[in-house]
Amino acid sequence: MPAEELPVPPDPADALAAVVALRRLAERLEDAAVEQAMRAGWSWPDVAEALGVTRQAVHKKHAKRLIAAGVTLRRRR
Amino acid sequence: MSAIDHYINTIMEQGAAEAGEDGSAAIEAHHLLLAIAAHEGTAPHRLLTGAGLGRREIRDALDREFEHSLAAVGVSPSSFPLPAPAPDPGRRPKPGASAGLALERALTACGGKKRDLRPAHLLLGVLTAGIGTVPRALALAGADRAALIARTQESLAGGDW
Incomplete structure (x- = not known):
């Protein structure tokens, strides 16, 4: 999409609220996407590399939740 | 523990549950509002349900x-x-910035003395934020925030719990 066609909220309140909502959506999307990848047999290092974070960070953030959800996790390399 | 401490603890615990349901790491003001609305037998619950x-x-x-x-x-x-x-x-969500502001405003609304706090002060603390998710959501729902603030202040003046 050309830059001039990108939607830009005219009101700063709308733009700031969009930032808040996008952060929330990104968090939800990360939880869902990491879970989907791990259920599909991805490894922690591969998920970390795809997200551009360290494997320690992704493991710390998601491992407990996925274990509690009964997801079979591949061992860390 | 005083009755208001019990009430605040209950709202914070329920707010944490609401945040958890949202997948949020922080308890925000809108989670407190959900918790306040879910807690029956108090003036804030009556005020909110009375406003639909x-x-x-x-x-x-x-x-x-x-x-x-x-x-x-x-x-x-x-x-x-x-x-x-x-x-x-x-996940144990911690109070976020907007929840902190709501609590500060609640305390200010009761004159800065925690012993004078009542549940409606907490509602007032959430409602008096003019910026953020809560006022935007209420406006989109067609709720009259100013009228609700006025009714909450009347309820407090009347000594309601």
Whole structure:
């Protein structure tokens, strides 16, 4: 999409609220996407590399939740 | 522990549960509002339901605000058809900035003395934020925030718990 066609909220309140909502959506999307990848047999290092974070960070953030959800996790390399 | 301490603890615990349901790491002011609306037998609950704002209606209003705010930058949550992530039973959401401000405003509204705090002060603390998710959600739901603030202040003046 050309830059001039990108939607830009005219009101700063709308733009700031969009930032808040996008952060929330990104968090939800990360939880869902990491879970989907791990259920599909991805490894922690591969998920970390795809997200551009360290494997320690992704493991710390998601491992407990996925274990509690009964997801079979591949061992860390 | 005093009655107001019990009430605040209950609201914070319920707010944490609401945040957890949202997948949020922080308890925000809108989670407190949901918790306040869910707690029956108090003036804030009566004030909110009297304005047509039960917990369900507030949840719907918050969902609309989320979609509306995303739409402003051309994003739709339904564009990402991933299944909902499993909840994290171990996540312990901590009070976020907006919840902290709501508590500060509640304390200011009762003259800065915690012993004078009542549940309606907490509602007032949430409602008097003019910026953020709560006022936007209430506006989108067609709720009259100013009238609700006025009724909350009347309730406090009348000594309601």
